[in-house]
Amino acid sequence: MTLRDKPGLFSALIQSHKGIIYKAANTYCKDADDRKDLIQEIIFQLWKSFDNYNAAFKHSTWIYRIALNVAISFYRKEKRRKEISHPWPGSILNLVDSPDNKETEGQLLFLQQFIAELKELDKALMLLYLEEKSHKEIAEIIGITETNVSTKIGRIKAILKQKFSQVTI
Amino acid sequence: MEETNFVLLWKEHYEKIDQTLAINQRLLKETISKKAESALQSLLRLKARGIVVAVIYLILLGIVLFYAISHYSSAANYFIVSMGIIFLINVKALYDYIKHLVWVNNIDYDGSVTEIQQKLTKLQLSIFKHSRMMVLQFPFWTTFYLSDKWFPQTVSWEYIIFQILMTASFTFLAYWLYKSQTLANANKKWVKILIGGSGGNAVISALHFYKEIEAFKQTS
Numbered sequence: 133m134t135l136r137d138k139p140g141l142f143s144a145l146i147q148s149h150k151g152i153i154y155k156a157a158n159t160y161c162k163d164a165d166d167r168k169d170l171i172q173e174i175i176f177q178l179w180k181s182f183d184n185y186n187a188a189f190k191h192s193t194w195i196y197r198i199a200l201n202v203a204i205s206f207y208r209k210e211k212r213r214k215e216i217s218h219p220w221p222g223s224i225l226n227l228v229d230s231p232d233n234k235e236t237e238g239q240l241l242f243l244q245q246f247i248a249e250l251k252e253l254d255k256a257l258m259l260l261y262l263e264e265k266s267h268k269e270i271a272e273i274i275g276i277t278e279t280n281v282s283t284k285i286g287r288i289k290a291i292l293k294q295k296f297s298q299v300t301i
Numbered sequence: 302m303e304e305t306n307f308v309l310l311w312k313e314h315y316e317k318i319d320q321t322l323a324i325n326q327r328l329l330k331e332t333i334s335k336k337a338e339s340a341l342q343s344l345l346r347l348k349a350r351g352i353v354v355a356v357i358y359l360i361l362l363g364i365v366l367f368y369a370i371s372h373y374s375s376a377a378n379y380f381i382v383s384m385g386i387i388f389l390i391n392v393k394a395l396y397d398y399i400k401h402l403v404w405v406n407n408i409d410y411d412g413s414v415t416e417i418q419q420k421l422t423k424l425q426l427s428i429f430k431h432s433r434m435m436v437l438q439f440p441f442w443t444t445f446y447l448s449d450k451w452f453p454q455t456v457s458w459e460y461i462i463f464q465i466l467m468t469a470s471f472t473f474l475a476y477w478l479y480k481s482q483t484l485a486n487a488n489k490k491w492v493k494i495l496i497g498g499s500g501g502n503a504v505i506s507a508l509h510f511y512k513e514i515e516a517f518k519q520t521s
Contacts (some may be wrong), residue, residue, distance in 0.1 A: 139333055146329065151319040172332060179333045181411045194411060201410040201417045208510065224328045228321045240314055243307055252510070253517045256414055262311040275413025276518055284517075292307065 142182055146175060149195050153178075154225050156199035159247060159259050160207040168223035174202045175224055189272065196265075196273045200256045207252060246292055254288060261285050355395050362388045376450040383445035390438045397431040419514050425507040426484060433482040439475040443468045484508060 146153070153174050161167040178198050185194055247258050253274070260270045267281045274281070366384045369377045405424045410417055443464075453461050478495070486492050487508050 139330070142333060143324075143326070143329060147324060150322050150324060151315060154318065154322055155315060172328075175329065176332050177410045181409055184409070184411065186411075197412065197414065197417075198410045200414050201412070204414065204418055205410075205421060208506070222325055222328055224325050224332065226323050226325060227318065228323045239306075239310055243310060251513065253414065253418075253514065262308055264308060264312075273414060275415035280518070 138182070142179060145191060145195075146178070149192060150225055152192060152195050153199055155259060155263070156196070156203045157225075159255055160203040160252075162248070166206075170203060170206045171223060171225050173206060174199045177202050190269070193269055193272055196260065200259075200273065204252045204256070242296065243292075246295060250288070254284070257281070257284055258288055261288070352395075352399065355391070355398075359388065359391055359395065362391065376448045378449055379447035379452070380445050383441040386441050387438045387445070390434060394431065394435050397434075398428060401428045401431065415514050415518055419511065422507045422511040422514070426504065426511065429484065429487070429504045433479055436475045436478040436482070439478075440468055440472040443471050 153171060157167050157170045157174065161170045178195065181194075181198055185191075189197075247255055250258055256274060257270065260273060265273070267278045267285075270281045270285075271278045276284075362384060366381070366388055369381050369384065373381075401424055405421060405428075408417065408421055408424070412420075447464070452464075456464075482492055482495065487505055493505065
């Protein structure tokens with residue numbers, strides 16, 4: 133990769149994985165203004181790390197790792213960040229048209245509420261589970277064993293089922 | 302609802318979002334060009350007030366110390382030694398503080414979530430550990446005003462006892478605070494008061510998070 137190719141390659145990579153960045157930001161940040169800053173920060177950190185990208189991992193694994201790490205750190209610093217002004221006038225990722233979710237709105241809201249109540253690391257685990265990542269990839273992204281991934285996902289799923297059954301009764 | 306339905310629900314929702322997500326190319330270019338603020342700049346902006354106050358304080362101490370040394374007289378021995386130590390402790394504390402903040406801000410996020418979060422939390426906690434060295438300057442604030450022109454030869458024995466007791470108690474207090482201000486005591490009220498408001502809460506929250514990561518990594 134030459135210096136001239138770098139911005140183009142990076143831009144294409146962001147284009148093809150923009151959903152991951154948006155989902156990670158959305159999972160950890162409900163406030164639209166803060167989310168805009170978080171997306172900016174994730175992309176900036178991806179760009180900083182781009183030269184050292186390890187081809188042993190998939191692009192998606194690399195993006196998930198950075199996006200989740202930045203999102204968790206941002207989430208933990210959010211209070212302090214609110215004290216400083218937002219330097220960016222717009223957002224890198226914009227929704228052109230809001231998707232219509234009328235049919236599933238209730239269930240989706242329940243799922244989002246459930247995720248919002250999880251602890252930081254469980255949120256990451258839940259996001260990767262819903263993204264249907266293999267246990268091996270989840271283990272690589274989170275940094276725990278595959279057995280641990282299975283156990284934790286099993287537990288979260290059980291709680292999710294239990295909570296959902298309470299809502300529907 | 303079956304678990305697969307939650308996955309389907311999520312997939313459907315984000316597929317629609319994915320189709321409607323557009324990249325603002327101008328902002329993307331700005332982010333990857335030199336216009337993007339460096340981590341150091343954002344850090345300095347965030348912590349600027351505290352760092353500026355500390356630097357002004359050090360400059361003032363430095364000027365006074367420089368004046369005393371350049372116009373040396375043995376009468377200023379206590380002052381030079383006390384202020385010199387206070388100055389060095391503050392320089393070291395500020396240096397450690399900035400060094401750690403730069404580390405925290407410049408961390409490479411490419412690593413597993415538990416590894417990077419643990420590294421970040423450890424770094425935050427090390428700022429706390431270094432901040433405790435500030436208390437070591439306490440005894441020297443009880444000696445800087447002494448001068449061998451008048452101390453101890455021209456003062457009463459009551460004053461000498463008072464001076465010795467005061468310096469000894471400040472030395473003991475500094476030693477006790479230095480030894481007690483540890484992470485194990487971070488939850489205690491007086492430690493929170495000592496490390497101050499939001500900074501103290503950040504340390505407590507970092508400590509809890511560190512324990513949470515440790516527990517998360519255990520298979521059980």
